[in-house]
Amino acid sequence: GEDVEQSLFLSVREGDSSVINCTYTDSSSTYLYWYKQEPGAGLQLLTYIFSNMDMKQDQRLTVLLNKKDKHLSLRIADTQTGDSAIYFCAESANDYKLSFGAGTTVTVRA
Amino acid sequence: DVKVTQSSRYLVKRTGEKVFLECVQDMDHENMFWYRQDPGLGLRLIYFSYDVKMKEKGDIPEGYSVSREKKERFSLILESASTNQTSMYLCASKRGGGTEAFFGQGTRLTVV
Numbered sequence: 306g307e308d309v310e311q312s313l314f315l316s317v318r319e320g321d322s323s324v325i326n327c328t329y330t331d332s333s334s335t336y337l338y339w340y341k342q343e344p345g346a347g348l349q350l351l352t353y354i355f356s357n358m359d360m361k362q363d364q365r366l367t368v369l370l371n372k373k374d375k376h377l378s379l380r381i382a383d384t385q386t387g388d389s390a391i392y393f394c395a396e397s398a399n400d401y402k403l404s405f406g407a408g409t410t411v412t413v414r415a
Numbered sequence: 416d417v418k419v420t421q422s423s424r425y426l427v428k429r430t431g432e433k434v435f436l437e438c439v440q441d442m443d444h445e446n447m448f449w450y451r452q453d454p455g456l457g458l459r460l461i462y463f464s465y466d467v468k469m470k471e472k473g474d475i476p477e478g479y480s481v482s483r484e485k486k487e488r489f490s491l492i493l494e495s496a497s498t499n500q501t502s503m504y505l506c507a508s509k510r511g512g513g514t515e516a517f518f519g520q521g522t523r524l525t526v527v
Contacts, residue, residue, distance in 0.1 A: 313455065336514055347419070347505055347518035348458075393457060400509070401446060401465060402473070403516055407457040 311394050311406035317413055323381040325409045327394030330375060334396040337370060338403070339379045342391040351379070351392075381411075389413045418442075421506050421519040428526050434493040436522050438506030445511035447489035449473075449481065452503040452521070464489055465511070496526045 308330040317323045329337070335356055340348040354361045354368045354377075361368045367380040381388055394406040422437035440447065446465050450458040450473075460473030462481040470481050478500060482490045489508075493500055503523050509516040 309457075340518075345520075347520045348507075349518070350515050353514055400511060401463055401471065402460060403448075403458075403507075404460075405450075405458040407455055 309394055309396055309404050309406040311392075311409050313407060313409060315409055315411045317384050317411065319384060319386060319413050319415050321384055323379075323384045323388065323411055323413075325379045325381075325392050325394075325411065327377040327379075327406055328375055329377065329394070329396045329404075331396060331398055331404070332375065333398040335399075336397045337368075337377050338393075338395040338397070339366075339368065339377075340393040340395060340405075342393065342408070344390075348393060384411075384413050386413050386415070419506055419508050419517050419519040421504075421522050423522050424520060426522060426524045428493075428496050428524065430497060430526055432493075432496050432526075434496050434524065434526075436491040436493075436504055436506075436524070438489045438491070438508075438519055439487050440489075440508035440517070441487065442508065442510070442517070443486065444508040444513075444517075445486075446509040446516075447483065448507040448509070448516065449479075449489065449491045450505045450507065451475070452505055458505065461491065496524075498526050500524065501526045 311327040338353040339351045391408040448463045449461045464483040506519040507516045
């Protein structure tokens with residue numbers, strides 16, 4: 306079955322870059338996602354990447370995909386206090402199932 | 416904007432009670448999902464539905480059932496609530512063939 310792993314905590318200084326890493330096991334994954342969850346809220350899609358892409362950039366966000374190693378990363382440039390949240394990596398191989406990692410809690414310190 | 420609405424933000428129920436968690440989406444999405452979220456475990460899929468009256472078990476269906484009588488509404492049922500079902504429950508919906516799943520705000524259920 307699918308398995309998605311990510312580290313649980315990341316602390317970063319305001320203005321620095323954050324890098325959140327994720328590994329997955331399902332080689333048939335079609336889409337890979339990063340979701341953000343702010344305190345007391347549901348999940349919000351930040352960005353996603355097709356499995357045939359290596360990189361996707363969207364303003365301060367850069368997603369890198371190494372399909373050979375099944376490794377996905379999210380880089381947040383110029384991290385701000387509003388970026389403090391839980392970030393979930395997820396993968397999908399079909400229309401019906403998203404498999405999530407445990408979530409990385411990012412804390413931005415002044 | 417797509418809206419996924421869960422009927423309650425917080426619920427407190429007693430052990431053995433029958434509990435209904437309701438979810439409504441307003442974008443005519445075919446697929447709807449129920450997850451539970453626990454610290455260190457991420458989101459785990461309980462059940463999903465790809466059409467009215469259709470349902471499939473996810474990874475942790477034990478102790479739960481679901482109902483989808485109308486396309487916009489997907490209900491999660493705890494037949495006899497137990498303390499190990501204390502958790503955050505998240506509903507999501509997704510268009511068939513679409514890429515993005517939209518989530519509700521979550522229901523924090525405490526079973527005492």
